[in-house]
Amino acid sequence: MSEQIAFWILSAIAVLGALVAVRKRNLIHGVFALMIFFAALSGLFLLLLAEFIAAVQILVYIGAVGILLLFAIMLTERVAGDDGRRMTSRGWFWGLVVAAAVFVVLLLPAIQQWPTPEVTQAPDPSVEELGHKLMNPYVMTLEVLALLLTAALIGAVTAAQGMRKPKEEGSPE
Amino acid sequence: MTLHHYLILAALLFCIGLMGAFTRRNAIVVLFSVEIMLNAANLNLIAFWRYGDNPALQHGPLFTLFAIAVAAAEVAVGLALVIAVYRHFRSVDLEVMDTLKEE
Amino acid sequence: MSLLGGGIFKGMAVTLRNFVGSYFYKDRLTTNDYSWRPSDKLPQHAGEYPKEEGEQLRDTTTVTNYSRNFPMLLHDGSEPMDTIRCVACQICERECPPQCIYIEKSTEKKENAGGKPQFYPAKFDIDVSVCMSCQICVEVCPFDAIVMNSQFELSTPDRFGGLLLRRDDLLKSNDYYHNIHPEEAAARDKRIAEEKAAKEAKKKAAAEAARKKAEEKAKADAEASEGTPDIQEDAE
Amino acid sequence: MSLELIRDILVATVPLLLIFPTLFAFTTWLERKALARIQNRIGPNKVGVPLTRYGGRFSLFGLGQPMADGIKMLFKENIVPRDADRLFHLLAPILALIPAMLVLCFLPIDFPWINNIQDSVKAFMLDGAVIFFFAITGLNTLAVFMAGWASRNKYSLLGGMRAIAQMVSYEIPLVLSAVIVVMMVGSLNAAEIANAQAGWNWFIFTPWGLAAFIIFFIAALAETNRSPFDLPEAESEIIAGYFTEYSGFKFALFFLGEYIAMFAISGLAVTLFLGGGAGPGVAALPWLSVIWFLVKIFALIAVMIWLRGTLPRLRVDQLMGFAWKFLLPLSILNIFIAGSALHLLAGGRLAGLDEKQPILRQLMEGANPLVVAGLWIGALLILYVAANGLNQLSRAKVRPREYKYAE
Amino acid sequence: MSSATAIAPNYELIQQDGLETSLLEVSMGPHHPSTHGVFRMDVKLDGETVVDLQPVFGYLHRNHEKLAENMSYLGSMPFTDRLDYFNSMTNNWAYALAAEKLVEIEVPERADYLRVIMAELTRLVNHVSLVGFFINDLGALGTPLLYAFREREKILDLFEQASGARMMCNYFRFGGLRNDVPEGWLDRARDVVDHFPVFLDEYEQLLCENEIILSRTQGVGCLSRDLAISAGITGPMLRASGVNYDIRKVDKYSIYDRFQFRVPYTDGNVGDCYDRFMVRMLEMRESIRILKQALDGIGDGPVLGNAPKVFKPKPAEVYGRVEAPKGELGFYLIADGTPKPYRYRVRPPSLINLTVLRDMCLGQKVADAVIILGSIDIVLGEVDR
Secondary structure, X not given: OHHHHHHHHHHHHHHHHHHHHHHOOEHHHHHHHHHHHHHHHHHHHHHOOOHHHHXXXXXXXXXXXXXXXXXXXHHHOXXXXXXXXXXXXXXXXXXXXXXXXXXHHHHHHHHHOOOOOOOOOOOOOOHHHHHHHHHOOXXXXXXXXXXXXXXXXXXXXXHHOOOOOOOOOOOOO | OOHHHHHHHHHHHHHHHHHHHHHEOEHHHHHHHHHHHHXXXXXXXXXXXXXXXXXXXXXXXXXHHHHHXXXXXXXXXXXXXXXXXXXXXXXXXXXXXXXXXXO | OOOOOHHHHHXXXXXXXXXXXXXXXXXXXXXXXXOOOOXXXXXXXXXXXXXXXXXXXXXXXXXXXXXXXXXXXXXXXXXXXXXXXOOOOOHHHHHOOOOOEEEEEOXXXXXXXXXXXXXXXXXXXXXXXXXXXXXXXXXXXXXOOEEEOOEOOOOOOOOOOOOEEOHHHHEEXXXXXXXXXXXXXXXXXXXXXXXXXXXXXXXXXXXXXXXXXXHHHXXXXXXXXXXXXXXXXXXX | OOHHXXXXXXXXXXXXXXXXXXXXXXXXXXXXXXXXXXXXXXXXXXXXXXXXOOOOEEOHHHOOHHHHHHHHHHHOOOOOOOOOOHHHHHHHHHHHHHHHHHHHHHOOOOOHXXXXXOHHHHHHOOOOXXXXXXXXXXXXXXXXXXXXXXXXXXXXXXXXXXHHHHHHHHHHHHHHXXXXXXXXXXXXXXXHHHHHOOOOOOHHHOHHHHHXXXXXXXXXXXXXXXXXXXXXXXXXXXXXXXXXXXXXXHHHHHXXXXXXXXXXXXXXXXXXXXXXXXOOOOOOOOOHHHHHHHHHHHHHHHHXXXXXXXXXOOOHHHHHHHHHHHHHHHHHHHHHHHHHHHHHHHOOHHHHOOOOOOHHHHHHOOOOHHHHHHHHHHHHHHHHHHHHHHHHHHOOOOOOOXXXXXX | OOOOOOOOOOOOOOOEOOEOOOOEEEEEOOOOOOOOOOOEEEEEEEOOEEEEEEEEOOOOOOOHHHHHHOOOOHHHHHHHHOOOOOOHHHHHHHHHXXXXXXXXXXXXXXXXXXXXXXXXXXXXXXXXXHHHHHHHHHOOOOHHHHHHHHHHHHXXXXXXXXXXXXXXXXXXXXOEEOOOOOOOHHHHHHHHHHHHXXXXXXXXXXXXXXXXXXXXXXXXXOOOHHHHHHOOOOOHHHXXXXXXXXXXXXXXXXXXXXXXXXXEEEOOOOOOHHHHHHHHHHHHHHHHHHHHHHHHHOOOOOOEOOOOOOOOOOOXXXXXXXXXXXXXXXXXXXXXOOOOEEEEEEEOHHHHHHOOHHHHHOOOEHHHHHHHHHHHOOXXXXXXX
């Protein structure tokens, strides 16, 4: 029972957060709505017994991605973050239609088997198991991910840099 | 709670993201939307793991973990691109960036 | 090479020493704990500070011979206006740097403490919201009529009227002056006595010399020199 | 939802909500008093219950001061700048408080009353408590940014930017030094980590644990914006940083959030390095562990106050340099040292160990004292040399100077 | 989007792809916790870096010079207290020196000794509280400042006993001092002077080796020797930039030639905030040396010569200057034969030392701008007059 209440509340927050994030004119408000969405999703993960993923969700999405977005907005827009121009693109109507169509398409397989049986077995939420899995069969993936993150880091730095000439030797900061 | 609840929620979130990506002109909002879509997919993965046949294998969390890591990299690079574009066009409006378009 | 972070640890040792020391050595403290004092017993004059248990004895915020706050007018006897020293010569009014003194001379003369008829201030106002306690008026006064008071608790809800001290507020007896600035007052009285004696001697000599010439004229001269302050000789 | 569940939730949470704000009030008093004494002042000593009209007051060293402050804060005018984002201006202090309060749940404080409540309420004793802790303390950054941005004040914005940069940077050494403990215990569960240090097996009594503790403590200072890392609220530079435009109770909430965060991060340090509730007499009287836990937290807070009374603050570039060029390499090196020591000790025995027990302790049992001493000296020497080298590298080049005297 | 027009030589904002970072204009002051009075700096920031800085002052302008021209010579003596309100004694002295030159008044020996004692005590007060403020600007939570104020308090108590006021002493008169010091004052002064080095040792232990202070101050706000000379900088700031110039040594005014003391200065390599801080710390030790000698050498006698209170000097021009704690404080008087000066001009060290603020701050961080301002040691009463 409590699980259901939690699910409905969390999913309402998630949907609202996502909608506000997408529709809000003020970008900073949008980022914070996006973070609420992330937080609600993290709650849903907890509800699904994936507590480690929930923690990672908060850590990465709110702690890192959100902050990064805030910084990007600070760097691009003016401090206010208010994007005063026309906010929707020219083909917005067709975009809406396509999105709705995709929703229907995605929904169809789910509706087909409508009342599904309740699931019986609960997974083991232990983080330890996850860690072992990461170390044993998926160690290669982990390494590749590390490489990818490093590459992304370097790429991001080089893409965003170039504002200043490299400083001459010995010149004070 | 059943799997379908989560699947429908994920589909809804995904479509909200899609709608944002289609309808907004601001590059950063498009980035938001992509994130929302990725998260919806993650929710699906976890839900399938939770209600699937063999949760002990931990496939769902592992996959999500990798997806989150990749998404983080994507945001970093994406934002760097937005900043680079902003520097060039002095705008993050996607409709301004049409230099490759044939006139 | 010094220890990494050694300077920080040294500084922390100093603060620790001060922390502990403040409990044991009262002279480390800068402030007095007067919180036990009921509000109606708070000091009114500079001299009323501490010297009770729990307060620092080293604190030197006591009355000194030279502590000054706002000026006051001296009188010698019991009835202020009969023995006021001020003759309304208005030198202080002229010299006051912030010009906070306002004097109106009386129209007729009245006998002062010495028994001589003198002008007196019909009005003598000091705006203490302007006064900056510089003591210049005291220094230029040729009659030792104005000196510094040490009362400082003058706060009032009336900003203009309350801070404008009238002649009668300003009049204080010489005994009071002796009470608040004993050393300074004694020195001043001694000097006045000396000057008086010298003047009397001079007067006597002058009178004797004059008697040889013409009695009336000499008398008039002596009176004139008494009535004119010394300062005017300097100002030449 | 049954009544029992609600009761159990209340039993589990309400005491936390009462104890820590009370301790916060006490800590503000303690800080003011200690700072005053460091500065050779007396500090708050007046607030109390007057006994008679003329003097005589039951003041008890001014312990009533926090209450007076609280009342004052409550009745102050709430000023919002005209151009401020009113919603965010209101939300920021609340958001600053929530994560700080939330992470308190992860601390393994064995309150006697939570032993007989349902397991589902103890869910906060999560398997990944440590990682959750870091995740949620990271949210504080957002509140700070919100406050800085919503105030529409340049100083606030500068403070908010500084806060974000600082918190994001120092989170890394913070987590990396916690990793050492996780490595040694083999668990992310706070309670398990605390249990692994029962008796005197505190992790601070290992060379890498000691180094990690120092790094952790320094990073924790930066995370909680304490001196010498109080740049986001640097008074002499940017007025009060992100809460320049806050007044009254909102300001008090920020203050509360900051102190609760101090408790939380000190509590984590106690859990990770100082043995949790371990201490003399715990075996006989289990409730003593709560006392010990709080005593250790207050010991750390006392050091924070002491540092605040002594040190000036760093500059913003030095602050970032310190995190990235000094603490980060050191903590990585520390992990390497701990790992290689583990392998050095283990040799071939690694496979035969019981996974449910702290790995390192099993290895250290029965080790030669000479080896242990060698490990201590070796590890600390390497770390010290590395620290010195890093210090030399990152220090600004300054030409030598000489003071002469002219007769 | 404002562009940085004037940028320090060591700081270059390279414009590439037409991008310039938008600058943040911050008006620091006149009510800012660390602006040392009602001083305002209009700072343009690129992130945290200062790209432009415009000092704005005048909030405390009180028409000091014109007031003095409408007042007798004695009347402006109390107003000189208000110039540099930390060091009223040296302000008085500089003015008294100028006026004494004008009317050629001799000062009794005891008065000269007392003047030296007061001036050096003032120097201790100024330097010790400056160091406290400076460290406070660095971000220490008032601890060094309060230690400094405890010592300052002892000296202010001495001032109060002698002159009746703690800060606005108004103690010097043309031809000597207003009154003699009270009985036992010299012993108390000796006591204070003897204990001061103990405090200085503790202070140095607290501050001089602290790594944070070193890294914050070294290499920050460098003032080159040439710039210091050509900008007319005086006082400890000039000596920190490596110029050996002290008016006590150059003019040997009053009886300074009787004392053995040294003037600390640097080799002029750096001239940064740390040098300015250290030069002041070292100067305090020398002041204590002077004080000890003066307290031992003082004899009995009158403290005020037979000087008139109000006078009409012959038409003349004089310039009297002393080494105030902040630098050269000079008074330039033109007399036209009336009891009031025709022209009365103050050469305030604070204002002239402040002129190089912009040169020192450009390219530094905003936090550095604060401590550079702190290390200049200004008092707005003197800057704005």
